[in-house]
Amino acid sequence: MQYSVGVEYALHCLVYLIDAPSTESIGIKDLAEFQGLSETFLSKIFSKLSKAGIVNSVPGVKGGYRLAKSPEDISFWDVVEAVEGAKPIFQCKNIKDNGYLYKEGCCSAPSSCTINLVMLSGEEKMRDYLRSKTLSWLNEELNHVLSKQIREGTREYFSKGNQ
Template identity: 40%
Template sequence: MKFSKATNYALHTMVHLAMEPTSEAVKVEELANRQMLSPTYLSKILTKLSKAGLIMSTPGVKGGYRLLRAPEDCTFLDVTKAIEGQESLLNCTMSHDGKWNKNCLIERAMSDVEDKMKEELSHKNIAGIVKQAENREKEN
C-alpha cells in the first residue's frame, strides 16, 4: 500500500508545528524550507489540514500556521483522511450477468484489511513522534 507524498509532507508538517512553542505561528515558507518543498505546493496541503480542523491559519505579518488540537489528539488517521479523503482502497469492478456484485469477496477482504489499518493509524499520534524525536535529540 502506498500513500501519496502529500500525506508524508502533511505528517511531517504536523510534527514541525507540534514542536513549536504554542504561542508562535509558523510561516508557510519556513515549513516548506524544512521539507525542501515549494511554498505553493505546501499551501495546498495546509489548506486541507485546515479544512479538516487540524491546524489554523493566522493572516498578517506575524501570521502563519499552528496546531488547532493538542498533538495527542492529532492521529495519523486524521491527517491521512484530511489529505487522502475517505474513499476505500478498493471498489469491486466485477459484474455478474450485467449487474454489479454487491457481495464481492475480494472487496470484503480488502475492507477488513483497511479497517485494521485505520485502527492502527488511529493509535498513532503526532505527540508520539514528537516524543521520539526529542528522545533522539537527547541521545545525540
C-alpha cells in the same frame, strides 16, 4: 496502494508545530524552506489540513499555522484522511457480474462480494492502527531515534522564525 508524499510532508511539518507556543504560528515559507520544497505545494497540503480542522491559519505578516488540537488528538489517520480523502483504497467494480455463470443466471451471487468484504476489513485494520498513532506519540518517538542536537536544532530553527 501508495499514499502521496504529501502525507509524509504533513506529518513532518505537524511535528514542528508541536513546540510552537499557542499564541504563535509558523509560516508556510519557513516550513517549506526547512523541508526543501515549494511553498505552493506545502500550501495546498496545509489548506487540506486546515479544512480538516487539524491546523488553524493565522493571517497577517507574522501569520502562518498552528495546531488546532492537542497533539494527542491528531492521529496519523486524521492526517492521511485530510490529505488523501476519505474514499476506500479498494474500489470494488463488481466484475463478478460480467462472469460466465452470472451471465447465464446459473449462480445466485450473494449480495456482498467476498473479495470486497476482505479488502474493506483489511483497510479498517490499517485505519485502526494509524488511528492509534498520534502526533504526540511521533514526537516522543523522534526523541528516541534522532539525536538531541537535531531535535534542538529543529526547535531553534522554528522558534527564531528563521530570520
